[in-house]
Amino acid sequence: MKHTKLALLASAALALAAPAAAQVKLNGAGATFPNIIYQDWMLTYNKAHPDVQLNYQSIGSGGGIRQFSDGTVDFGGSDAPMSDSAIAAIQGNVLHIPTVLGAIVITYSVPGVSQQLKFTPDLIADIFLGKVTKWNDARLTSVNPGASLPATDIVVVHRSDGSGTSYGFTDYLSKVSSDWAQKVGKGTSVNWPVGLGGKGNEGVAATVNQTPGGIGYVELAYATSNKMAYGQVRNSAGKYITPALPSVTAALAGALKTLSPTTDFRISITNPDGADAYPIATMTWLLVHKTYSDLAKARALVQFIWWAETDGQARANELGYAALPSQLRPWIETRLKSISVDGKPVWTTAAR
Amino acid sequence: MRLRGGFFCAMPRCYRSVTDAEYVSDRMTTLPIHPATTPHAVPAPAPTPQSEWRTLRGTNVGDRLYRATLTALALVLPLLLVTLLAELVVGAWPAIKRFGLPFVWTSVWDPVAGVFGAAPMIFGTLASSLLALLIAVPLALGVAIYLTEFSPKWLRQPIAFLVELLAAIPSVVYGLWGIFVLIPFLRSYVVPPLRATLGWTPLFGGVFYGNSLLAGGIILAIMIVPYIAAVSREVLLAVPASQREAALGMGATRWEAVWTAVVPYGRAGLIGAVILGLGRALGETMAVTMVIGNRHDISLSVLQPAYTMAAAIANEFSEAVSDLHLAAMFEVGLVLFVVTVIVNACARLLIWRVARGTAVGSRAL
Numbered sequence: 001m002k003h004t005k006l007a008l009l010a011s012a013a014l015a016l017a018a019p020a021a022a023q024v025k026l027n028g029a030g031a032t033f034p035n036i037i038y039q040d041w042m043l044t045y046n047k048a049h050p051d052v053q054l055n056y057q058s059i060g061s062g063g064g065i066r067q068f069s070d071g072t073v074d075f076g077g078s079d080a081p082m083s084d085s086a087i088a089a090i091q092g093n094v095l096h097i098p099t100v101l102g103a104i105v106i107t108y109s110v111p112g113v114s115q116q117l118k119f120t121p122d123l124i125a126d127i128f129l130g131k132v133t134k135w136n137d138a139r140l141t142s143v144n145p146g147a148s149l150p151a152t153d154i155v156v157v158h159r160s161d162g163s164g165t166s167y168g169f170t171d172y173l174s175k176v177s178s179d180w181a182q183k184v185g186k187g188t189s190v191n192w193p194v195g196l197g198g199k200g201n202e203g204v205a206a207t208v209n210q211t212p213g214g215i216g217y218v219e220l221a222y223a224t225s226n227k228m229a230y231g232q233v234r235n236s237a238g239k240y241i242t243p244a245l246p247s248v249t250a251a252l253a254g255a256l257k258t259l260s261p262t263t264d265f266r267i268s269i270t271n272p273d274g275a276d277a278y279p280i281a282t283m284t285w286l287l288v289h290k291t292y293s294d295l296a297k298a299r300a301l302v303q304f305i306w307w308a309e310t311d312g313q314a315r316a317n318e319l320g321y322a323a324l325p326s327q328l329r330p331w332i333e334t335r336l337k338s339i340s341v342d343g344k345p346v347w348t349t350a351a352r
Numbered sequence: 353m354r355l356r357g358g359f360f361c362a363m364p365r366c367y368r369s370v371t372d373a374e375y376v377s378d379r380m381t382t383l384p385i386h387p388a389t390t391p392h393a394v395p396a397p398a399p400t401p402q403s404e405w406r407t408l409r410g411t412n413v414g415d416r417l418y419r420a421t422l423t424a425l426a427l428v429l430p431l432l433l434v435t436l437l438a439e440l441v442v443g444a445w446p447a448i449k450r451f452g453l454p455f456v457w458t459s460v461w462d463p464v465a466g467v468f469g470a471a472p473m474i475f476g477t478l479a480s481s482l483l484a485l486l487i488a489v490p491l492a493l494g495v496a497i498y499l500t501e502f503s504p505k506w507l508r509q510p511i512a513f514l515v516e517l518l519a520a521i522p523s524v525v526y527g528l529w530g531i532f533v534l535i536p537f538l539r540s541y542v543v544p545p546l547r548a549t550l551g552w553t554p555l556f557g558g559v560f561y562g563n564s565l566l567a568g569g570i571i572l573a574i575m576i577v578p579y580i581a582a583v584s585r586e587v588l589l590a591v592p593a594s595q596r597e598a599a600l601g602m603g604a605t606r607w608e609a610v611w612t613a614v615v616p617y618g619r620a621g622l623i624g625a626v627i628l629g630l631g632r633a634l635g636e637t638m639a640v641t642m643v644i645g646n647r648h649d650i651s652l653s654v655l656q657p658a659y660t661m662a663a664a665i666a667n668e669f670s671e672a673v674s675d676l677h678l679a680a681m682f683e684v685g686l687v688l689f690v691v692t693v694i695v696n697a698c699a700r701l702l703i704w705r706v707a708r709g710t711a712v713g714s715r716a717l
Binding site: 059060061062063065066080083086153155160161162163164184185186187188189190191192195196197198199203206207210211 | 460461462463464465531532535536559561562563641642645646647648657659663666667668669670671672673674677678
């Protein structure tokens with residue numbers, strides 16, 4: 001008994017002795033796709049603000065949403081927005097804050113074809129539905145007049161692990177093909193009608209490269225850094241677009257036109273308007289609570305996110321992500337200003 | 353592995369020496385054979401008068417502490433197992449309630465619609481493991497028999513070392529090797545002749561894409577060969593020389609001596625070795641998921657892609673967003689657990705029957 005009392009006293013003394021500007025530790029977990037830039041941001045931010053310690057674990061969007069909902073982490077990361085029921089389960093105490101954008105490219109290995117292939121939305125859907133099964137299908141040859149496409153079987157390769165990339169891709173297919181929306185739908189894992197499953201971008205890439213006639217989808221950053229062949233995709237304006245970071249930012253700019261500033265950001269930016277927009281674009285979110293109980297933590301978090309949305313965006317292109325278009329900034333600012341502790345917003349001193 | 357000598361049986365105060373074969377048959381199984389079933393258990397030496405022993409045992413604090421510690425340690429593992437099972441059942445409960453028993457034999461796996469049936473994975477797990485055993489057992493037994501009976505002395509250690517080294521390779525490396533070496537090799541050299549000769553059977557039908565049950569089975573086979581070979585070798589080494597000499601003395605050839613005297617003598621241990629390999633094959637995840645194709649489908653053809661339970665859990669668990677999907681993943685884990693227990697129980701039964709035969713045989717010696 002005596003010992004425990006002593007220990008209590010000691011810890012109380014320690015707590016009192018702690019300096020006012022104590023270390024703030026923020027823990028986050030979630031999506032793997034933005035992990036590289038999040039780690040970079042956290043490292044850079046910590047150098048400028050040594051009193052704020054940030055930690056992000058890339059355990060996957062599903063795990064991120066779960067840990068965020070359970071309150072085991074201060075913020076979450078996700079490539080797929082939370083469902084209405086998941087939001088209801090935490091009494092709506094969540095804000096989706098977009099951070100960076102990515103794109104999903106169609107990669108393929110067709111024997112004897114070296115030029116960049118073109119795909120129409122309905123063609124992609126029908127290939128992944130198993131309706132178009134040969135590379136020399138009339139519909140493929142008609143959009144690729146110059147290419148000598150062989151009579152090889154098309155081997156569809158998809159992600160076997162649940163992933164935000166699959167979410168973005170199936171979200172796109174659901175928009176461009178009613179058949180897909182009806183039979184398969186969108187999700188981080190879906191019931192694929194045909195094809196082989198590869199684990200991770202690397203699994204899909206290896207399987208496509210090793211299988212004559214293979215076709216799959218991977219993240220743009222992965223495809224460019226590994227010098228993979230990927231195709232142009234026709235966007236809603238009827239233009240064939242080569243996936244690249246500016247055409248991804250253009251996609252969000254196009255999607256924004258249909259939104260009001262009060263959106264909850266749980267938007268999909270696939271198949272947007274805009275002549276230069278690449279249609280299979282994805283967004284990744286940070287999940288934060290609307291109300292926190294710890295003022296120091298909440299303030300540090302808001303400050304960090306605002307820094308990431310402004311100064312941090314400059315790092316995006318270099319790391320293979322597309323930056324958010326600048327029109328989005330005031331909208332995000334409004335959201336961050338609404339975060340509160342005990343009914344008082346924490347934003348006031350956010351600019352530092 | 354090569355411990356020799358006595359064996360503590362489950363009964364207290366009973367220490368007995370065992371013959372080599374018995375030692376082997378006991379070592380190779382996960383639970384000791386109950387002493388009552390081994391007919392020639394040496395009766396324990398008559399203990400000193402009971403009362404004296406009791407008083408001695410009760411007094412020493414150190415002894416009691418020691419005993420309590422050991423008891424606690426011994427109970428930790430069963431407790432862990434029970435906790436694990438309970439945790440799985442609790443986690444899987446929403447899925448169990450929703451899908452009931454048909455979860456095991458329906459084959460739609462649609463996370464979007466929230467419909468889950470694990471039959472393709474259960475099939476794939478069993479089929480890939482079975483295929484792996486079909487390939488690995490002859491290979492591993494061949495290695496073990498060669499090393500113990502036929503190889504020149506100087507070759508034994510290097511080969512044994514190299515075979516056991518296979519067990520040290522990380523499974524992800526096997527997976528990479530599978531994608532970049534095995535699958536192209538299968539595609540150009542193995543599958544075309546296979547299809548030409550056996551293509552009419554359902555076992556080799558359909559289009560071959562590369563990632564398939566066959567590729568998964570072969571990778572698994574290579575991974576379990578070292579386990580089966582190493583244990584089998586120890587088993588065969590433990591067969592007394594008198595067995596071989598007797599067979600050879602009766603005019604048997606080396607070959608006949610191995611098959612009529614050595615292998616039957618160690619069969620309980622050999623089955624134990626195979627079960628060890630099977631256990632490893634059932635649970636292997638990474639290498640399999642990289643080459644098996646990860647397709648929720650049941651196809652008789654080994655050339656078609658398949659899925660295994662362990663691979664599905666590794667693939668989908670981290671991104672399972674809906675509660676039902678998560679529960680379904682837990683239920684897959686539960687089914688894998690149950691399948692493993694059933695397989696091991698069957699194996700125990702087999703070993704028990706076989707070991708009984710061996711014991712009778714050894715008494716006749």
